[in-house]
Amino acid sequence: xxxxxxxxxxxxxxxxxxxxxxxxxxxxxxxxxxxxxxxxxxxxxxxxxxxxxxxxxxxxxxxxxxxxxxxxxxxxxxxxxxxxxxxxxxxxxxxxxxxxxxxxxxxxxxxxxxxxxxxxxxxxxxxxxxxxxxxxxxxxxxxxxxxxxxxxxxxxxxx
Amino acid sequence: xxxxxxxxxxxxxxxxxxxxxxxxxxxxxxxxxxxxxxxxxxxxxxxxxxxxxxxxxxxxxxxxxxxxxxxxxxxxxxxxxxxxxxxxxxxxxxxxxxxxxxxxxxxxxxxxxxxxxxxxxxxxxxxxxxxxxxxxxxxxxxxxxxxxxxxxxxxxxxxxxxxxxxxxxxxxxxxxxxxxxxxxxxxxxxxxxxxxxxxxxxxxxxxxxxxxxxxxxxxxxxxxxxxxxxxxxxxxxxxxxxxxxxxxxxxxxxxxxxxxxxxxxxxxxxxxxxxxxxxxxxxxxxxxxxxxxxxxxxxxxxxxxxxxxxxxxxxxxxxxxxxxxxxxxxxxxxxxxxxxxxxxxxxxxxxxxxxxxxxxxxxxxxxxxxxxxxxxxxxxxxxxxxxxxxxxxxxxxxxxxxxxxxxxxxxxxxxxxxxxxxxxxxxxxxxxxxxxxxxxxxxxxxxxxxxxxxxxxxxxxxxxxxxxxxxxxxxxxxxxxxxxxxxxxxxxxxxxxxxxxxxxxxxxxxxxxxxxxxxxxxxxxxxxxxxx
Numbered sequence: 151x152x153x154x155x156x157x158x159x160x161x162x163x164x165x166x167x168x169x170x171x172x173x174x175x176x177x178x179x180x181x182x183x184x185x186x187x188x189x190x191x192x193x194x195x196x197x198x199x200x201x202x203x204x205x206x207x208x209x210x211x212x213x214x215x216x217x218x219x220x221x222x223x224x225x226x227x228x229x230x231x232x233x234x235x236x237x238x239x240x241x242x243x244x245x246x247x248x249x250x251x252x253x254x255x256x257x258x259x260x261x262x263x264x265x266x267x268x269x270x271x272x273x274x275x276x277x278x279x280x281x282x283x284x285x286x287x288x289x290x291x292x293x294x295x296x297x298x299x300x301x302x303x304x305x306x307x308x309x
Numbered sequence: 310x311x312x313x314x315x316x317x318x319x320x321x322x323x324x325x326x327x328x329x330x331x332x333x334x335x336x337x338x339x340x341x342x343x344x345x346x347x348x349x350x351x352x353x354x355x356x357x358x359x360x361x362x363x364x365x366x367x368x369x370x371x372x373x374x375x376x377x378x379x380x381x382x383x384x385x386x387x388x389x390x391x392x393x394x395x396x397x398x399x400x401x402x403x404x405x406x407x408x409x410x411x412x413x414x415x416x417x418x419x420x421x422x423x424x425x426x427x428x429x430x431x432x433x434x435x436x437x438x439x440x441x442x443x444x445x446x447x448x449x450x451x452x453x454x455x456x457x458x459x460x461x462x463x464x465x466x467x468x469x470x471x472x473x474x475x476x477x478x479x480x481x482x483x484x485x486x487x488x489x490x491x492x493x494x495x496x497x498x499x500x501x502x503x504x505x506x507x508x509x510x511x512x513x514x515x516x517x518x519x520x521x522x523x524x525x526x527x528x529x530x531x532x533x534x535x536x537x538x539x540x541x542x543x544x545x546x547x548x549x550x551x552x553x554x555x556x557x558x559x560x561x562x563x564x565x566x567x568x569x570x571x572x573x574x575x576x577x578x579x580x581x582x583x584x585x586x587x588x589x590x591x592x593x594x595x596x597x598x599x600x601x602x603x604x605x606x607x608x609x610x611x612x613x614x615x616x617x618x619x620x621x622x623x624x625x626x627x628x629x630x631x632x633x634x635x636x637x638x639x640x641x642x643x644x645x646x647x648x649x650x651x652x653x654x655x656x657x658x659x660x661x662x663x664x665x666x667x668x669x670x671x672x673x674x675x676x677x678x679x680x681x682x683x684x685x686x687x688x689x690x691x692x693x694x695x696x697x698x699x700x701x702x703x704x705x706x707x708x709x710x711x712x713x714x715x716x717x718x719x720x721x722x723x724x725x726x727x728x729x730x731x732x733x734x735x736x737x738x739x740x741x742x743x744x745x746x747x748x749x750x751x752x753x754x755x756x757x758x759x760x761x762x763x764x765x766x767x768x769x770x771x772x773x774x775x776x777x778x779x780x781x782x783x784x785x786x787x788x789x790x791x792x793x794x795x796x797x798x799x800x801x802x803x804x805x806x807x808x809x810x811x812x813x814x815x816x817x818x819x820x821x822x823x824x825x826x827x828x829x830x831x832x833x834x835x836x837x838x839x840x841x
Contacts, residue, residue, distance in 0.1 A: 152807050153773070230818040241778070245769040245814045249821050275451055275666055276767035276788035278795070307764070307821040 153222070153241045161224035161235070167265045168223075168285025172216045174261055180209040225283050230305065232272065232298065234281055246281045249305035250274045254298045256291050263288075270294055321403040321474050323494075325411070328399055332462045333392025335438045401460055405493040406482070408448055408475060410458045422450040422458040424494070425486060427479040428641050428667035430472045431675070432634040434465070439632060444468040448475065449667030451790075457667055476621040476636060477501075537619035540693060541679070541686050547658075548611045551681035554652040557603050610673070611680030616693065620835050623693050625678070635675065637665055639829035642694040643767075644789040644796055645678070645760040647687050647711060654756075659687035659711070663694065664792030676793050684711065695762055696832030699744025706743065710750045710758045715739070720750060721809070726780040727800030740785070740798040740809060742816060747787060749798045759796035761787050763813075764820030771810045773803070785809050 184205050191198035218238045226233045231247040251272050258268035268291040272281040286294060399412040407421040431447040438444055445461040446468045463471070481497035490496065552558060612629040622638035643664040653659070661679040668675045679690040688704055700706045709718025716722050720739030727735040733753040741748045747766075749759040766787055773783040783806035787796045801809065830836040 152803075231814055239775050241773045243771045243810065245810060247766075247768065247814070247817060247821070249818075250767050274767040274788065275790045277791050278786065278788035279768035279770070281768060305821075 152243065153235060159226055159233075161226055163224040164220060164283060164285035165267050165287050166220065167267055167287075168220045169216055171261050171265045171267060171285070172220065173213060176212045176216060177209060180205050180212070220285065223284065227294075227297070232281070234283055242280075244279065244281050246272050246274060246279060247305070248298065248301040249307040251298060251302040251306075254295045254302070256295050258288065258291075267291075270298075272298065321408070321471055321478075322401070323403055325400040325402050328396060328401070328460055329443060329463050329467075330396065331441070331443065332399075333389055333396045335435075335441065335443055335462050401458070403478075403494060405495065408458055410460070420456065420458050422448045422456070424475070424479045424482045425492070426450045427475065427638065429635060429637045429665050429675075430475055431636070432465075432468050432472055434628075434632045436630040438462050439630075446471055449665070449669075451666045457669070472636065473621070476638060479638065480621070537617040537624055539615060539617045541616050541682065541689060543611055543614040543680055543682065545612070547681060548608065548614075550656075551611075551653065551658060552604060552607050554656075555607070555650065556652075557600055559652070561600060606673070607680075610677060614677075614680050616679065616690065618693065618833060618835070620830065623678075627677075627680075633675070637663075640764075641665055642678075643761075643765045643792065644787075644794040645691055645694050646794040646796075647691065647758045647760075649711070649756045651754045653681070657684050658682065659684060661687055661690040662793045664789045664794045666790040666792075668792065672791075672793055684708070687711075691760060693833070695746055695760060696829060697745055699746065706741075706748070707758070707760075710739075710741070710748050711756065713739070713750065720748075721801065721805050723800040724780075724782055724802040724805070726802075727777075727782050729780060730776055731800050735800055738798070738800060740801065742809075742813065745820070747796070747813060747816075749787075749796050751799070759787075759794060761789060761796050762820065763816045764823070765789070766813070766817040766820070769810055769813055769817070771806050783807075785813070787813070 184202055187198060187201040187205065191201070215238075219236070222238050222241070223234075223236045225235070230249070231245050233243060233245050235241070235243045252275055253273050255271040255273065256268050257271065262268055262285075266288050267285045268288050270283045270286050270291050272279070274281070283294075394414060395412070398414055398417075399410070401408065401410045403409075404421070406425070407423045409419065409421050411417065411419045427448060428451050429449045431449070433445045433447055434443070435445070442465050443462040444465045445459060446463060447457060447459045449457040460468075460471075478494060478497060481501070482492045482494075485492040485497060485500075609629040609631070610627060612627060613632075614625070614627040617624040617626075619636075621636050622641065623636070625633075625635040625637070627633060643666055645664075646662045648660045648662065649658065658681050659679070660677070660681055662673075662676050663678045664676065678694070679686060682690065688707055691698075691707060692703075698706070706718055710720070713720065714722075714736050716739070718741065720741045723731070723735045723738035725735070727738075731738075734751060737751060737753050737756070739750045741750075742763075745762060747759075747761045747763065749761075751757050751759075767790065768788045770786045770788065771783055772786065777783060777800070781803045782800050783803045784797060784799045785801060785806050786798075789796060798806075798809070
């Protein structure tokens with residue numbers, strides 16, 4: 151249960167299609183200010199176009215970050231609990247016992263749907279447990295939700 | 310073994326019932342508004358008519374006063390009228406598995422507090438309600454924002470009887486579920502009345518069908534509260550002293566001294582300072598109010614604080630103008646925090662806070678188990694929550710947690726490599742698991758000890774930031790329910806953190822499998838250890 155590549159636990163990594171899905175969102179956020187900068191630049195000074203370079207740098211850095219983050223995002227279903235790891239710079243391993251799950255939520259926005267992936271979010275009675283798996287193929291997400299729900303039902307412990 | 314104490318006559322209505330009709334008046338300060346406007350109306354002409362020289366202006370004033378009174382009366386009347394309409398639709402009942410409430414005229418709400426999910430039942434008396442002998446009953450349940458049921462207001466006796474019934478029923482539901490019997494209110498009442506019918510002492514309540522029993526007029530029988538045993542109380546002088554020894558109070562004392570020093574030692578222009586202070590009156594006044602609010606909160610929270618033990622759970626009583634009687638059933642406390650600020654160290658005083666699922670608003674006021682107490686009392690408070698720490702020497706272990714450093718008392722300390730980014734606290738950080746709970750220690754000037762029972766752990770996380778990664782350090786967080794206690798063991802050696810995460814997940818899983826309320830009762834001495 152660690153972040154290191156040497157870890158021999160049977161991690162299931164999230165779908166790589168999460169990378170294009172996130173990149174589209176990222177580049178939309180880069181493109182909108184880029185258009186604004188271009189318009190302002192063409193009306194005023196050419197120096198404003200320097201902003202485009204800054205935006206491009208941010209976009210490229212973000213792209214690299216998305217690659218790194220998605221390839222670090224994985225989960226394991228164990229006997230009693232689900233383990234999720236994510237992040238590269240700030241890394242987290244979260245252990246959520248099935249008996250503590252209040253409900254499971256499957257969510258997918260328009261871009262996620264276009265790529266056939268979904269986000270599975272687990273809720274416990276604690277506001278602190280931030281347990282979500284992004285980029286799970288839709289069929290797998292449904293299966294995961296049902297399995298988590300049935301395991302949660304079987305092991306549900308009172309607060 | 311004595312039969313579990315379940316009342317046989319229930320005052321909790323099974324049909325939709327309204328709250329007490331005076332509720333809209335108790336809700337706010339409407340009553341004072343009414344009294345005030347009546348007084349104003351009656352006496353105003355006399356006040357203004359005293360001096361004949363002022364007749365002319367008095368005449369004008371009377372005219373305008375009449376308008377003011379009319380406006381006040383209109384506002385007060387409208388708010389009471391609105392309150393009354395709301396009261397009409399605000400109803401509650403006891404259904405088969407839950408206490409239900411429906412209210413709201415425009416936005417209708419229907420809330421259900423399931424008996425098996427009851428986390429705490431509080432009898433709250435705001436000042437006005439207290440004067441007239443009424444109380445609000447607040448039933449907190451696990452799950453979701455705003456999911457609790459709040460009955461405002463009923464007579465104090467009714468509120469207490471309802472509380473006792475709900476707690477007894479909730480315990481009955483849990484027991485029935487554990488034993489695989491039918492866990493509805495009817496089944497439990499039936500069982501209780503037959504059990505009491507077999508008892509010769511139960512007398513008049515035992516005969517007659519359940520429906521007859523329920524349709525008895527309110528006030529027919531009191532459901533006795535489970536007998537309680539006082540554990541500790543907080544004397545007023547200690548509470549006052551603890552407030553004096555708090556940082557905000559010292560700041561207040563320090564400000565005039567600092568100002569004096571500034572004026573005389575630095576030879577500053579007093580006039581200029583005063584004009585500057587005058588100019589910033591608008592900032593000084595709210596600050597003063599905030600400080601006053603702090604003291605007021607501290608005082609009223611700890612005023613007359615009494616903790617007691619009963620079969621229903623832990624009972625806490627406190628409050629000055631608004632009093633609150635909390636009952637937290639066995640095993641409902643999710644996490645405990647013992648805290649000592651620097652100024653309390655000389656007296657070895659501690660504050661004990663708890664997380665109870667379901668409490669949403671006013672977290673601090675409802676989450677205090679001991680506002681200020683000696684080490685011995687703090688240990689007793691912890692014992693109330695966690696009678697069996699799973700350690701051969703619980704007092705010694707907790708004491709070493711309270712005032713130890715490094716590896717004292719079998720703690721796994723923070724790693725030396727954390728010194729770089731945590732120069733002061735790293736020496737005091739440590740974590741240790743007993744058979745039943747996880748103990749986390751931290752703090753240099755302000756000492757904190759967290760205690761989380763394994764079976765109450767919600768989820769766990771191990772985190773590591775970039776700087777920690779370079780130094781091979783990681784944090785382990787234990788997620789508890791919403792509340793002031795947020796346990797985290799920071800800056801552990803990475804290998805230690807990984808081991809803790811793995812073993813803690815294991816211990817939590819084992820803890821969940823064995824936890825029952827009966828264990829708590831046996832451990833605190835309310836039940837015979839031979840029970841089943």
